[in-house]
Amino acid sequence: MEVHYVLMFWGFLYQIKVSQGLPELIRVGAMFESGDEMLQTAFSTAIDRMNSDSAILSNSQLSASIEQLGHQDSFQASRKVCDLLSKGVAAIFGPQSEESSSTVQSFCDAMHVPHVEIRWDFRAQVDNHSVNLFPHTTSLGRAYRDYVKEKDWKSFAIMYEENEALVRLQELLKDPSIRERRVLVKQFIQGREYRKTIKEVGRAGIKNFVIDVPTEKIQMVLKHAQQVDMMSEYHNYFLTSLDLHTVDLEDFQYGGTNITGFRLVDEKAREYLDFLRSWKTEYDGVDNGKRKPALNTDVALIYDAVKLFSTALHDLDGTSRKIDIREISCQAEQPWPHGNSIVNYMRMININGLTGNVKFDQYGFRSDFNLKILQLGQEGLKEIGEWTPHAGINMTGNYSKAYEEAIQSLKNKTLVVTTLLVSFISLRIE
Structure with missing residues (x-):
C-alpha cells in the first residue's frame, strides 16, 4: 500500500512538472512568398x-500554420x-524578401514574438526578437x-548585377592591399547581354573575375563568357554564390577554366543524408538524371532554423517554467x-546542423562558420579546402591531380609568352 501511494505521489509530481513546462501542441507560424514552394516543402519536412x-520536445509536438x-x-x-499572431504562435519563420521581412519583423518586435530568418541581411544591428x-x-x-588574397591576383575584375553585391564585397574593396592591384569593378546592365560586358572587360586584359549574380543566372554568365572566348585555361572565375554546387556546370568542366x-552546406553532417532522403521525393535537385541531388543553402538553413528553435524550446522546458x-x-x-x-x-x-555549427556572437550575428572551397574539374566540383574565420583559407585539395589535369589541357598547344613593363595602381568602378 505504501509503495502504491509513493508511486502515485511521484506520478503527481511528474504531472505537475509537465504541466509547468511546454504545452502538448506548439503552433509555429511561417510565411512563404510566391516562388518559395521548395522552401515551404523543406520547412514542413523539418517540422x-x-x-x-x-x-x-518529447512531451510536445510542433504544428505549422503557413501563410502564402x-x-x-x-x-x-x-x-x-x-492572422498568425491571432492563432497563438511561438515564433514566425520568414518571409525571404527584405520588404516583407522588415514588415513582419516590426510586428514581432512589438509583440515580443521570435522572428526567425534565413536571408542575407546587411544591417549592422539585429532586432531584439530576430x-x-x-x-x-x-x-x-x-x-x-x-x-582573392590567397590567389594573389595582380589584376582582377569584380562583376556584379545587384547593388547589394558591393555591400557583400566591401571587405574586399576596402582592404589596403587592394590598392596594390589593378581592379576593375563593373556592373552588368539590366536587360543587356552578359557577353557584351564580359567582352569589354576582357579587352582590358583582365583574366581573373569575381562574379556576383543570382544563382539561377550563373550558368548563363559562364555560357556568355564561353561564347566570347573568355573561358580558357588562362581564365579564373570565383563565384560568390553559396549555391554553386547546385548549378549544372557540365558544359564547362572540360575546358580547363x-x-x-x-x-556552406555540410554534406558530411549527420542529418544530411537522412534529410535528403525524406525531402527529395518531390524536389530532388536532379536535372535529367545528370547530377546527384544537392541541397541549396536556403533549404539547409530552414532545417537548421527549425532545429535551433526546437532545441531552444527543449532546453527551456528543462527549466520547468510554465x-x-x-x-x-x-x-x-500586449x-x-x-x-x-x-x-x-x-x-x-x-x-550541429546541415550548415555546420550554428552559433551566434555577442551581437546576435552568425559570425563563426565554416565554408568549403569548391573547384570545378573534369569530374565535377570537388572540395579543395575550407575557410574559417580564425584560420582563413586552408587549401587541402589534391594538387598533384590538379597539376596533371592542367598538363593534359596544355598538350599539343603552342604558348606565346609576352612581357610588358607596366607600372599601375588603379581601382575603377563603372
Whole structure:
C-alpha cells in the first residue's frame, strides 16, 4: 500500500512538472512568398523530423500554420502576420524578401514574438526578437577577401548585377592591399547581354573575375563568357554564390577554366543524408538524371532554423517554467512574456546542423562558420579546402591531380609568352 501511494505521489509530481513546462501542441507560424514552394516543402519536412525525434520536445509536438503571400508584398505581409499572431504562435519563420521581412519583423518586435530568418541581411544591428541563421555580411565578406588574397591576383575584375553585391564585397574593396592591384569593378546592365560586358572587360586584359549574380543566372554568365572566348585555361572565375554546387556546370568542366566558389552546406553532417532522403521525393535537385541531388543553402538553413528553435524550446522546458502560448492581437499590443526567453536561448545554444555549427556572437550575428572551397574539374566540383574565420583559407585539395589535369589541357598547344613593363595602381568602378 505504501509503495502504491509513493508511486502515485511521484506520478503527481511528474504531472505537475509537465504541466509547468511546454504545452502538448506548439503552433509555429511561417510565411512563404510566391516562388518559395521548395522552401515551404523543406520547412514542413523539418517540422515532421523534429516531431519524430524523441530527443527533442518529447512531451510536445510542433504544428505549422503557413501563410502564402506575393513577392515583396509588405501590405499583405502586415495583414497575414496579424492572422498568425491571432492563432497563438511561438515564433514566425520568414518571409525571404527584405520588404516583407522588415514588415513582419516590426510586428514581432512589438509583440515580443521570435522572428526567425534565413536571408542575407546587411544591417549592422539585429532586432531584439530576430534570429537570423544566414552568415553575417562582414564575416562572409572576409571569406571573399581572403580567397582573392590567397590567389594573389595582380589584376582582377569584380562583376556584379545587384547593388547589394558591393555591400557583400566591401571587405574586399576596402582592404589596403587592394590598392596594390589593378581592379576593375563593373556592373552588368539590366536587360543587356552578359557577353557584351564580359567582352569589354576582357579587352582590358583582365583574366581573373569575381562574379556576383543570382544563382539561377550563373550558368548563363559562364555560357556568355564561353561564347566570347573568355573561358580558357588562362581564365579564373570565383563565384560568390553559396549555391554553386547546385548549378549544372557540365558544359564547362572540360575546358580547363578555373571555376571556384564556397559552399556552406555540410554534406558530411549527420542529418544530411537522412534529410535528403525524406525531402527529395518531390524536389530532388536532379536535372535529367545528370547530377546527384544537392541541397541549396536556403533549404539547409530552414532545417537548421527549425532545429535551433526546437532545441531552444527543449532546453527551456528543462527549466520547468510554465510557458503558455496565447493568441495575440495586433490592436491590443500586449507583448508575449516568453518571447525574450526563447530568443535568448536560441542565441545562447549551439547546434550541429546541415550548415555546420550554428552559433551566434555577442551581437546576435552568425559570425563563426565554416565554408568549403569548391573547384570545378573534369569530374565535377570537388572540395579543395575550407575557410574559417580564425584560420582563413586552408587549401587541402589534391594538387598533384590538379597539376596533371592542367598538363593534359596544355598538350599539343603552342604558348606565346609576352612581357610588358607596366607600372599601375588603379581601382575603377563603372
